[in-house]
Amino acid sequence: MLTHRVDTIDWQSPIDLSRRFVSDSIAPLPYTRVYSELGPHHRLRYNQLTGMFSNELILRLETGFLDRVLAAVVRRSGRDSVDADLVAALHRFRDDERSHAVLWRQLNRLSAPAWYEHADAHFLQMPAALDAAAALLTRYPLACPVVFWLQLVQEERSIEISRRCLRMPVDEIEPRYRAVYGAHVRDEVRHVRLDCQLIERFHARQSAVARRLTAAIFRWVVGRAFLRPVRSTVGIVRTLASEYPELQPLLPRMIRELGALPEDLAYHEMMYSRRTTPITFELFDAFPEFHQMRDVLLAYTPASAEGGA
Numbered sequence: 001m002l003t004h005r006v007d008t009i010d011w012q013s014p015i016d017l018s019r020r021f022v023s024d025s026i027a028p029l030p031y032t033r034v035y036s037e038l039g040p041h042h043r044l045r046y047n048q049l050t051g052m053f054s055n056e057l058i059l060r061l062e063t064g065f066l067d068r069v070l071a072a073v074v075r076r077s078g079r080d081s082v083d084a085d086l087v088a089a090l091h092r093f094r095d096d097e098r099s100h101a102v103l104w105r106q107l108n109r110l111s112a113p114a115w116y117e118h119a120d121a122h123f124l125q126m127p128a129a130l131d132a133a134a135a136l137l138t139r140y141p142l143a144c145p146v147v148f149w150l151q152l153v154q155e156e157r158s159i160e161i162s163r164r165c166l167r168m169p170v171d172e173i174e175p176r177y178r179a180v181y182g183a184h185v186r187d188e189v190r191h192v193r194l195d196c197q198l199i200e201r202f203h204a205r206q207s208a209v210a211r212r213l214t215a216a217i218f219r220w221v222v223g224r225a226f227l228r229p230v231r232s233t234v235g236i237v238r239t240l241a242s243e244y245p246e247l248q249p250l251l252p253r254m255i256r257e258l259g260a261l262p263e264d265l266a267y268h269e270m271m272y273s274r275r276t277t278p279i280t281f282e283l284f285d286a287f288p289e290f291h292q293m294r295d296v297l298l299a300y301t302p303a304s305a306e307g308g309a
Contacts, residue, residue, distance in 0.1 A: 006103060006183045009176055015111045019174040020044065021051025023164035028229050029237065031267040032257035034250055042244055049236045051177065052111050053123040054161070059104040060124060061154060062097040069141045069151070073198070086201070089194050096187045103180045110176065123239075125231040137217075144210075145202040146217045152195035153222070153272065153280045159188045160276040192279060199283065208289075215289035223296035227271060229258040265298050273299035 024043070027050040029035050038046070074090050108116040115122040141147045162185035165173060203214060237254045241247040247254075261267045274281045284290040285303040294300050 006179060009179050011106055011110060011176075015176070016174050017048065018044075020047045020168070020172055021111070021174055021177050022047060022054060022161065023168055025164055025270060026050075026054075026161050028233055028258055028261055028267065029254065031261055031264055031270070032254065034253045034257050037250060038247070042240065042247060045243060046236070046240050048111070049123070049239055052108050052115075053232060053236055055104040055108045055111075056121050056124040058158060059101055059108075059120050062101045062104075063120075068139070069147045072139070072141050073202075086197065089197075093191055093194055096191070100184060100187070103184070107176060107180060123232045123235045125235065142202055144214055144217065145199065145206070146214045146221070148195055148198040148202060149214070149218045149280075150221065152192060152199065152283070153277055154226075155188050155191050155195060156277045156280050157272065159185055159192065162188070196279065196283070204287075211287065212289045215287070215292065218290075219293060219296055222272075222293075223262075227262050227268075227296065229261055233258060263298075268298040272297050 024030050024047055027047060029038075029046055029050075035043070071094070074087060074094075105116070105120060108120075108122075112122070137144060137147055162181040165178065165181045166185070168178075170178070203211060206214070234255050237251065237258065241251045241254075270276065272280070281300060282303075284293050284300060291302040291304075294302065
């Protein structure tokens with residue numbers, strides 16, 4: 001269990017606002033031209049706001065998404081007499097994610113008590129259509145196993161985020177954040193392996209038509225929700241400009257240049273690439289229905305088109 005590795009974290013001392021919460025390299029704004037016009041104190045605060053938003057995203061995934069999916073798979077696995085080891089692994093997976101959720105919630109409450117004392121989200125705004133689609137997909141995860149692909153790509157990305165943060169000089173990152181990233185990454189490596197098993201168990205055995213449908217839904221979600229800076233990301237720079245009124249003249253440019261990032265290769269390489277999400281890309285190669293991910297991911301070319309894996 002994760003808990004015994006973080007039971008020495010100091011949750012009482014005020015957050016250290018002189019340090020970063022995440023690596024600058026995983027935030028969107030540094031991939032824009034306007035970022036160079038921000039002062040060091042602006043960049044530090046933007047980093048902290050992004051770190052809290054990242055916590056919100058992970059918390060939402062691990063409480064509003066994975067918990068329902070895993071519960072459904074466990075129920076189905078029990079009926080179908082699936083390997084007992086897989087069922088046990090799924091239970092551990094769900095317990096891990098519940099433990100993780102406690103940590104992300106504590107981090108945000110320590111970072112901004114006024115924002116998070118009574119709520120888990122301050123920046124996160126999910127479009128109603130996406131929320132409805134997520135509720136439907138998590139209700140029937142085995143009929144349309146896109147949820148396992150979404151778990152895989154996001155958890156592999158979370159591993160990359162944690163690794164980048166852990167490579168930061170110790171005196172640059174807030175110690176509570178560093179401790180949580182260190183504990184989290186160890187569990188996520190195991191979870192990625194389980195995601196691959198779930199894809200093999202529930203996606204690979206579907207009909208070609210069903211697999212193509214799964215791939216099409218995944219492509220739409222990644223292209224529309226994961227890659228594009230949306231209202232939540234814009235909300236972060238609006239908050240930054242409200243805290244530093246001298247940035248108000250730059251706000252339209254920040255919003256405009258954030259909106260252009262889906263066309264930026266460096267941004268794509270940071271988000272999803274063979275370097276940051278290698279296992280996901282290998283599975284794209286293995287399933288022809290996912291070769292069309294090249295239409296939404298600038299950093300993806302099927303291995304066959306590169307001369308073979």
